[in-house]
Every structure is written in C-alpha cells, then in structure tokens.
Amino acid sequence: MRSILYLIIGIFFGIVLFKSEAASWFRIYEMFQFKSFHMYGIIGSALVIGVIAIQIIKRFKVKSVYGEIITIPPKAKSFSRYMFGGVLFGLGWALAGACPGPIFVLAGAGYLPILVVLLASIFGTFIYGILKDKLPH
C-alpha cells in the first residue's frame, strides 16, 4: 500500500520536473547565464513554501500520518565537503544539464544518451565511496 504512495509521489514529481522544464539542459544553461528568471523562480517559490511548511511542522510538532514525530536530520557541520563537493556537482550539473532527479525524468522521456550520464553518475558515486576517507570533509 505504501509502495503505491511512493510510486504516485514519484510519478507526480517526474511530471512536474518535465513540465517545469527544470529537466531541460537549455534551462540550466540559461540559468547559469542569468538570462531568465524561470529556474530562480522555481527554486525560490519552492523555498518560500518549503521554509513556511517546515517552520509550521517544527513549531506545532506535526506528526506524520503514521503518528511518528517528523524528524529532519541536521547536516553535519563542515565547510570543505559542502564547498568542494558542491563545486564539483555544479560543474557536472552545468555540463550534463541534469541533476539526479532530471536524469531519471529524461530516461523516462526516452532520451537514450541520458543513460550514459546515469551510469557515469553511479560510477562517480562509487569512486567517491572508494576515496571518501582520503578526501577533506
């Protein structure tokens, strides 16, 4: 039963990513050229709603539909891992024009070459796992 719910959430998210054009390489390029408000509007409006919702959840100690306390694990304090990791991610995001969500969206939309990006991103994750202890965190 819960599996159906996860599937529906995924389908909804996939449709939104495709129809918002956030999965379009062109929109990402345009965003980094600062030539359109579109992507900033998407992220910005999601954040306004997201910040308000999470504040409400925290203030009123909202429970999940299953009665559990909603917890959002805080990210560990660090600078280097977020900055270095972030810059590397950004380089890839701009080059491939897709981040992990859109990679799956585009696979479903039928763009075969995105599978190359997907396999490379899984491989990149694997190499990170191998090198993890040698990297500054």
Next chain:
Amino acid sequence: MNAIFQPWPWYVSGPLIALVMIVLLLIGKNFGMSSNLRTMCTLCGADKAADFFKFDWKAQRWNLIVVVGVIIGGFIGANLLSETTAVAINPDVITDLNQKGFTSAGEAYLPELLYSTTVFSDIKNLSLLILGGFLVGFGARYAGGCTSGHAISGLSNLQLPSLIAVIGFFIGGIFMIHVIFPFLF
C-alpha cells in the same frame, strides 16, 4: 485545461516541488534523489569494495520506488502531457548557443549535439556526458546531497551546510558555463 499541455510556469512548478517535499515529510520520509545512486552502487555489489556502501539498502527501498515513479512521470510528461517539448529560452541565449553549434536551441527540450543518438559515435561529446555524469554523482555524494536534498530540502530547513553546498553548485556551474565552455564549444 489547455494550460496543462503547455510548459508549466515557475509559480506553479516551484510550489508543486515544495508539495512533494512536504508530502514526503508527512509520511515520515526525507526528500533526496542522489542518495539513490549510492543505493544502486550497493545493489551492484559496491559494499564489497568500500564500507561507505555497507548499509541497509532495504531502508532506502521506498526511495527507489520514487525513482521508478519519476521515470514513469518523465514518460507521461513528455508523451502524454506535452503538445510540443520545445523550450522557449531567452532569444539572446538561442543566438549564443547557435554560434556554439547548438543548432536545436529554442526548438527542442535537449540539445541535439549532446542528447541525440548521434552522440554515441561522437567521442568528444560522449566524453563530456560521461564527465558531467561522473561529476554529478561524485559531487553530490561528497556534498551530501544534490538539488533536491540541499537546494530544496536543506535550504527549506534553513541549514547552513546546504547554503554552502548551493553556493558551491553555483560557483561550479557558473565556472563551467563562463570559463570552460568557451574552450569546449
């Protein structure tokens, strides 16, 4: 009704993405796409190569189901909910991209140069896709999240680490487009 078949404006799309995050929270889950790449590594046997992949992947099964949904959603969005998939980007950007050899700018969803099947016999652009994907996977795990985990979820929770990561995303992206692209295209 026709509006559904047109590209969705940012003020519809953004709140709907927030809704996905909120619904996941309300069913006790945290929004994040890139962690699935780690789960996929473990499923491929990476736990034998590094401790990082030794974790209870079954606890992440729900997120893999979300991924299956996202793939189906991509199919539905492209094939059933779109009259045209051309992305109407800024005309200045179209001119700029045409000069760089991206002839499909303004007429397609993705650039033909990188995402048509001809890329499979184009060593340079195929290498760029591999490099881009590699950096996305490596960088997302190094930073502990991607656009969904940091830019949407983490920033919504007013987390400083996520702000640092998102600033990093933009430094990397701006550097790629403004400094590296002129050498590539």
